[in-house]
Amino acid sequence: xxxxxxxxxxxxxxxxxxxxxxxxxxxxxxxxxxxxxxxxxxxxxxxxxxxxxxxxxxxxxxxxxxxxxxxxxxxxxxxxxxxxxxxxxxxxxxxxxxxxxxxxxxxxxxxxxxxxxxxxxxxxxxxxxxxxxxxxxxxxxxxxxxxxxxxxxxxxxxxxxxxxxxxxxxxxxxxxxxxxxxxxxxxxxxxxxxxxxxxxxxxxxxxxxxxxxxxxxxxxxxxxxxxxxxxxxxxxxxxxxxxxxxxxxxxxxxxxxxxxxxxxxxxxxxxxxxxxxxxxxxxxxxxxxxxxxxxxxxxxxxxxxxxxxxxxxxxxxxxxxxxxxxxxxxxxxxxxxxxxx
Amino acid sequence: xxxxxxxxxxxxxxxxxxxxxxxxxxxxxxxxxxxxxxxxxxxxxxxxxxxxxxxxxxxxxxxxxxxxxxxxxxxxxxxxxxxxxxxxxxxxxxxxxxxxxxxxxxxxxxxxxxxxxxxxxxxxxxxxxxxxxxxxxxxxxxxxxxxxxxxxxxxxxxxxxxxxxxxxxxxxxxxxxxxxxxxxxxxxxxxxxxxxxxxxxxxxxxxxxxxxxxxxxxxxxxxxxxxxxxxxxxxxxxxxxxxxxxxxxxxxxxxxxxx
Numbered sequence: 001x002x003x004x005x006x007x008x009x010x011x012x013x014x015x016x017x018x019x020x021x022x023x024x025x026x027x028x029x030x031x032x033x034x035x036x037x038x039x040x041x042x043x044x045x046x047x048x049x050x051x052x053x054x055x056x057x058x059x060x061x062x063x064x065x066x067x068x069x070x071x072x073x074x075x076x077x078x079x080x081x082x083x084x085x086x087x088x089x090x091x092x093x094x095x096x097x098x099x100x101x102x103x104x105x106x107x108x109x110x111x112x113x114x115x116x117x118x119x120x121x122x123x124x125x126x127x128x129x130x131x132x133x134x135x136x137x138x139x140x141x142x143x144x145x146x147x148x149x150x151x152x153x154x155x156x157x158x159x160x161x162x163x164x165x166x167x168x169x170x171x172x173x174x175x176x177x178x179x180x181x182x183x184x185x186x187x188x189x190x191x192x193x194x195x196x197x198x199x200x201x202x203x204x205x206x207x208x209x210x211x212x213x214x215x216x217x218x219x220x221x222x223x224x225x226x227x228x229x230x231x232x233x234x235x236x237x238x239x240x241x242x243x244x245x246x247x248x249x250x251x252x253x254x255x256x257x258x259x260x261x262x263x264x265x266x267x268x269x270x271x272x273x274x275x276x277x278x279x280x281x282x283x284x285x286x287x288x289x290x291x292x293x294x295x296x297x298x299x300x301x302x303x304x305x306x307x308x309x310x311x312x313x314x315x316x317x318x319x320x321x322x323x324x325x326x327x328x329x330x331x332x333x334x335x336x337x338x339x340x341x
Numbered sequence: 342x343x344x345x346x347x348x349x350x351x352x353x354x355x356x357x358x359x360x361x362x363x364x365x366x367x368x369x370x371x372x373x374x375x376x377x378x379x380x381x382x383x384x385x386x387x388x389x390x391x392x393x394x395x396x397x398x399x400x401x402x403x404x405x406x407x408x409x410x411x412x413x414x415x416x417x418x419x420x421x422x423x424x425x426x427x428x429x430x431x432x433x434x435x436x437x438x439x440x441x442x443x444x445x446x447x448x449x450x451x452x453x454x455x456x457x458x459x460x461x462x463x464x465x466x467x468x469x470x471x472x473x474x475x476x477x478x479x480x481x482x483x484x485x486x487x488x489x490x491x492x493x494x495x496x497x498x499x500x501x502x503x504x505x506x507x508x509x510x511x512x513x514x515x516x517x518x519x520x521x522x523x524x525x526x527x528x529x530x531x532x533x534x535x536x537x538x539x540x541x542x543x544x545x546x547x548x549x550x551x552x553x554x555x556x557x558x559x560x561x562x563x564x565x566x567x568x569x570x571x572x573x574x575x576x577x578x579x580x581x582x583x584x585x586x587x588x589x590x591x592x593x594x595x596x597x598x599x600x
Contacts, residue, residue: 228445240421
């Protein structure tokens with residue numbers, strides 16, 4: 001049908017724009033991530049040259065440099081990169097789940113639960129694997145608590161989830177303060193580093209790498225359903241998405257990814273908030289592109305931040321979470337400011 | 342019209358919300374090619390009934406079938422290919438272009454591992470043309486006016502291409518010209534393409550002009566269903582809407598005005 005008012009001067013010409021047209025971003029981000037890896041492996045108290053890295057990569061023997069890279073820098077770099085990816089993907093999923101572009105992986109109390117678990121373990125003098133187990137159990141407990149309380153039908157579910165998460169987080173925060181107050185002087189420093197996020201103690205990068213790969217595989221077939229979920233429950237349901245089941249899947253997935261990241265590097269802030277947000281601004285909100293792009297960008301960001309954290313004030317080290325927060329806050333405020341106009 | 346196979350059928354359907362029975366023992370058949378209006382006062386249960394007919398909420402009791410199969414037994418994606426629902430609220434939490442918003446309607450037709458094809462884009466563009474929004478493809482939905490946003494939602498519904506269209510107040514926010522245009526479009530979908538259109542309408546004169554049958558909800562679970570001329574009578578409507586209505590006639594057409 002035609003209409004006298006149909007043609008508008010401000011109407012743009014027909015030009016289908018879709019996510020499919022921008023998949024070239026993924027190889028680009030992968031290249032950035034590779035560059036970040038090269039930087040992370042070569043920088044430090046023992047400089048490693050590009051030639052030595054190449055010798056190592058092709059299976060040769062690079063002597064001391066090789067040992068430093070393989071036993072120290074590579075595990076740490078893998079842990080930082082995979083956790084950056086985990087947090088960014090978890091953030092993107094939480095933003096869809098809560099239908100709020102400002103949600104982050106910690107908003108539902110998962111990091112709070114993990115912190116309580118980790119600090120309790122430290123208080124008891126437990127270290128290493130048992131500490132990680134305790135942090136993971138804390139994260140799962142917080143997640144079960146929030147979902148158990150906020151579970152329900154209807155359009156208010158995102159709001160209820162958010163509020164319950166905020167309250168559980170606050171409760172965990174109080175518990176953390178309590179533990180810090182009663183902790184001994186020696187354990188305090190370790191606790192603070194853990195709370196701020198620190199990749200230096202990451203010992204099992206394989207778990208985080210595996211979780212990231214598994215998470216991405218799990219997300220792939222859900223991406224278009226997730227696109228619909230951002231447009232509201234009724235729309236999604238009308239168009240053939242089993243909303244309740246999808247929401248539970250996304251909740252469990254995002255929580256598990258967050259729990260593994262927090263267990264590995266502590267509660268590193270802002271990666272999960274800023275990365276998906278930046279990617280969305282640059283590439284749009286198609287989850288088919290947003291999720292893999294966030295994973296790559298988050299990995300590159302946390303790897304670069306961790307490299308900076310152990311080199312800028314060498315031989316001392318900064319907790320990487322401090323750097324991501326220092327970078328994240330101004331970036332985020334800038335984005336909000338720009339969007340507000 | 343009655344020779345057409347049944348599309349949607351309700352038998353003894355009772356619908357309720359919040360402990361209240363909104364409509365009880367409803368028998369309703371919807372066939373291809375007809376336009377049915379659901380009318381009644383605010384809060385009487387029109388939208389609740391519509392979402393129940395769409396299979397989005399369970400009835401209190403009774404049978405509800407689509408293509409002679411119980412509605413509850415349909416897989417969500419198959420159901421989405423057979424019935425579309427235009428809902429009142431449009432949630433735009435994230436930025437999205439008009440074209441992407443309309444393409445959402447193609448979702449049930451695209452396989453899990455596939456992406457939108459050129460054909461899907463062509464269907465979406467055609468749907469935009471039918472609501473006079475061609476040229477708006479690249480606009481951000483959140484910059485549109487309420488009426489334009491409503492037409493984008495109608496385009497998404499057209500792109501979904503379902504034989505049964507359930508519409509909740511399809512012409513809210515629309516200018517008068519677009520109201521007439523949109524209702525004429527749905528009548529054409531029914532009468533020319535053999536789809537069934539069930540819509541909640543507020544304007545009784547639009548019901549008189551565009552619809553074949555009407556279902557009037559009168560409260561306390563009671564209802565009345567029939568042809569528009571049977572249901573839309575001054576005494577019945579005055580009672581149902583709690584305000585006296587007068588019937589006017591002009592060039593063979595009936596109109597209702599509040600007395």
